[in-house]
Amino acid sequence: xxxxxxxxxxxxxxxxxxxxxxxxxxxxxxxxxxxxxxxxxxxxxxxxxxxxxxxxxxxxxxxxxxxxxxxxxxxxxxxxxxxxxxxxxxxxxxxxxxxxxxxxxxxxxxxxxxxxxxxxxxxxxxxxxxxxxxxxxxxxxxxxxxxxxxxxxxxxxxxxxxxxxxxxxxxxxxxxxxxxxxxxxxxxxxxxxxxxxxxxxxxxxxxxxxxxxxxxxxxxxxxxxxxxxxxxxxxxxxxxxxxxxxxxxxxxxxxxxxxxxxxxxxxxxxxxxxxxxxxxxxxxxxxxxxxxxxx
Amino acid sequence: xxxxxxxxxxxxxxxxxxxxxxxxxxxxxxxxxxxxxxxxxxxxxxxxxxxxxxxxxxxxxxxxxxxxxxxxxxxxxxxxxxxxxxxxxxxxxxxxxxxxxxxxxxxxxxxxxxxxxxxxxxxxxxxxxxxxxxxxxxxxxxxxxxxxxxxxxxxxxxxxxxxxxxxxxxxxxxxxxxxxxxxxxxxxxxxxxxxxxxxxxxxxxxxxxxxxxxxxxxxxxxxxxxxxxxxxxxxxxxxxxxxxxxxxxxxxxxxxxxxxxxxxxxxxxxxxxxxxxxxxxxxxxxxxxxxxxxxxxxxxxxxxxxxxxxxxxxxxxxxxxxxxxxxxxxxxxxxxxxxxxxxxxxxxxxxxxxxxxxxxxxxxxxxxxxxxxxxxxxxxxxxxxxxxxxxxxxxxxxxxx
Numbered sequence: 001x002x003x004x005x006x007x008x009x010x011x012x013x014x015x016x017x018x019x020x021x022x023x024x025x026x027x028x029x030x031x032x033x034x035x036x037x038x039x040x041x042x043x044x045x046x047x048x049x050x051x052x053x054x055x056x057x058x059x060x061x062x063x064x065x066x067x068x069x070x071x072x073x074x075x076x077x078x079x080x081x082x083x084x085x086x087x088x089x090x091x092x093x094x095x096x097x098x099x100x101x102x103x104x105x106x107x108x109x110x111x112x113x114x115x116x117x118x119x120x121x122x123x124x125x126x127x128x129x130x131x132x133x134x135x136x137x138x139x140x141x142x143x144x145x146x147x148x149x150x151x152x153x154x155x156x157x158x159x160x161x162x163x164x165x166x167x168x169x170x171x172x173x174x175x176x177x178x179x180x181x182x183x184x185x186x187x188x189x190x191x192x193x194x195x196x197x198x199x200x201x202x203x204x205x206x207x208x209x210x211x212x213x214x215x216x217x218x219x220x221x222x223x224x225x226x227x228x229x230x231x232x233x234x235x236x237x238x239x240x241x242x243x244x245x246x247x248x249x250x251x252x253x254x255x256x257x258x259x260x261x262x263x264x265x266x267x268x269x270x271x272x273x274x275x276x277x278x279x280x281x282x283x284x285x286x287x288x289x290x291x292x293x294x295x
Numbered sequence: 296x297x298x299x300x301x302x303x304x305x306x307x308x309x310x311x312x313x314x315x316x317x318x319x320x321x322x323x324x325x326x327x328x329x330x331x332x333x334x335x336x337x338x339x340x341x342x343x344x345x346x347x348x349x350x351x352x353x354x355x356x357x358x359x360x361x362x363x364x365x366x367x368x369x370x371x372x373x374x375x376x377x378x379x380x381x382x383x384x385x386x387x388x389x390x391x392x393x394x395x396x397x398x399x400x401x402x403x404x405x406x407x408x409x410x411x412x413x414x415x416x417x418x419x420x421x422x423x424x425x426x427x428x429x430x431x432x433x434x435x436x437x438x439x440x441x442x443x444x445x446x447x448x449x450x451x452x453x454x455x456x457x458x459x460x461x462x463x464x465x466x467x468x469x470x471x472x473x474x475x476x477x478x479x480x481x482x483x484x485x486x487x488x489x490x491x492x493x494x495x496x497x498x499x500x501x502x503x504x505x506x507x508x509x510x511x512x513x514x515x516x517x518x519x520x521x522x523x524x525x526x527x528x529x530x531x532x533x534x535x536x537x538x539x540x541x542x543x544x545x546x547x548x549x550x551x552x553x554x555x556x557x558x559x560x561x562x563x564x565x566x567x568x569x570x571x572x573x574x575x576x577x578x579x580x581x582x583x584x585x586x587x588x589x590x591x592x593x594x595x596x597x598x599x600x601x602x603x604x605x606x607x608x609x610x611x612x613x614x615x616x617x618x619x620x621x622x623x624x625x626x627x628x629x630x631x632x633x634x635x636x637x638x639x640x641x642x643x644x645x646x647x648x649x650x651x652x653x654x655x656x657x658x659x660x661x662x663x664x665x666x667x668x669x670x671x672x673x674x675x676x677x678x679x680x681x682x683x684x685x686x687x688x689x690x691x692x693x694x695x696x
Contacts, residue, residue: 124334125553223525225525
């Protein structure tokens with residue numbers, strides 16, 4: 001059997017694929033963060049909490065309303081998007097002119113509140129959420145047995161990520177968005193409602209987080225802590241990719257998932273740290289991040 | 296000058312008065328509880344543990360030896376430095392009389408060191424590491440509820456004897472995980488089994504699939520989960536998802552009823568685990584568990600029951616010794632057998648190890664479960680003398696050989 005560094009090739013391929021699954025979550029979450037940072041100049045620390053909320057909404061939908069996974073996959077992001085609109089209109093909009101630190105602190109506070117509420121109501125052990133029937137079971141790929149659901153996660157997140165990228169980079173709506181961030185006054189003079197655009201951008205960004213949350217619900221236990229376990233890594237991904245770079249955050253997310261997957265084979269103890277090692281190296285060599293532009 | 300002398304005399308007299316009449320320092324018994332209140336272990340102990348201790352104090356009518364009982368608690372956030380700093384602060388500035396350690400072995404080992412330095416009794420409940428009463432034992436540490444040796448003897452011994460001869464470990468990368476793996480390995484090998492390997496994962500890892508695939512390729516029959524809390528839950532969940540449960544049997548080396556509750560019986564049916572207490576084990580246990588349920592809306596874990604039992608045992612020792620002097624109270628606690636709804640046992644004089652029966656439990660199927668929280672069948676009762684480290688094998692410097 002072919003071996004690479006003492007690891008059989010099939011095993012290595014399996015680990016790469018699993019890394020890709022985790023990478024899809026990183027990509028989706030960091031994409032939302034990058035969009036929000038790019039358009040609003042806000043470092044949205046509440047992203048992890050809103051991702052957790054998405055997963056919880058999926059669970060609640062099934063538990064209290066009998067709505068299945070597929071309903072909630074659409075409904076939960078909508079609901080979280082609405083909450084995002086409320087957050088943006090009532091709190092965030094006053095902070096755009098201030099230093100980044102204020103936005104970070106405010107959203108950090110929002111995180112503590114949201115997590116605290118869910119923790120005190122539902123505890124930390126979490127709620128079970130079953131894989132939907134249509135995606136139950138596993139497929140033998142030859143080198144590994146992949147649960148169908150994980151395959152679905154990769155496909156769904158890639159489609160969503162690139163759709164968002166295309167929306168922002170390739171459509172006239174995206175062009176207006178980008179123009180709005182460059183020079184809001186001028187764009188407003190053309191009769192475009194910039195504040196509303198900004199609000200919707202924030203809603204869209206957090207809806208992405210909620211979408212990732214629903215995708216994660218059947219894989220992870222739905223618990224109040226699931227967001228905070230992930231968010232720091234996702235921030236590292238955004239920093240490595242370059243703040244505000246859309247494509248950068250997608251590619252970096254996927255790439256780091258794979259790097260992490262490999263670390264789990266060669267030196268598992270470091271798998272939580274490797275992302276930060278990469279971050280330190282990237283910041284030393286390219287302070288603006290891999291895909292970021294120096295301003 | 297005269298005024299100063301009078302004041303001094305008065306102060307000296309007052310001081311004498313205090314020491315002569317009441318041996319309770321500061322005229323209050325102060326109990327401090329440090330546990331994980333907000334993270335992975337918060338459900339098995341946390342706020343429920345606080346409630347259990349409050350119940351113990353309320354059942355003593357808030358008084359012992361004619362003095363008021365005060366209770367303080369804090370979240371150590373699973374950080375050893377936070378735990379030791381808080382313990383030190385309480386002992387230095389708050390006149391703490393008893394420190395109760397909740398979950399997390401690293402934090403508990405740090406607290407034990409501080410308590411020994413300050414000569415205050417320390418009861419460790421939620422921590423698993425057997426080092427607390429072995430290599431790192433102190434005259435002031437009492438390890439009350441369970442340890443990794445007892446868990447290993449329970450689950451490791453029973454599963455290996457039942458035919459599960461080859462093992463692979465999925466181990467949380469910190470003091471507790473390492474201890475649990477080492478202790479279970481010893482038991483497995485003693486019973487004629489082999490260990491094919493292990494993989495260490497960071498605490499609070501979110502995705503276990505990669506580690507599980509490594510475990511599966513080892514070809515071992517049994518996957519020993521040497522982790523706890525959310526890590527165990529996510530491991531079991533991913534093992535089901537990847538079909539690993541078809542080729543390997545899972546043995547949860549430290550699982551609590553809350554973990555089973557959270558995963559559901561469908562996912563956990565048939566799993567073995569070892570615990571010191573189960574709410575449905577006796578009428579007394581049921582009665583107390585009902586009281587707890589009224590307050591917390593969930594059944595107590597063994598740790599929460601032990602929190603109640605340990606604090607009650609301490610308060611009764613203070614009552615009997617009529618003092619809160621650490622050496623005297625610890626001696627009294629070790630001299631008095633424990634006999635309550637939690638357990639019937641003793642605290643070993645030499646090393647402070649609580650010795651009592653443990654239970655090998657098996658998770659019921661959905662059909663067998665007749666009421667909410669009815670999750671376990673008691674497979675065997677493991678006598679305390681067999682479950683815990685024997686004095687002859689102890690590396691505790693206090694044990695004279």
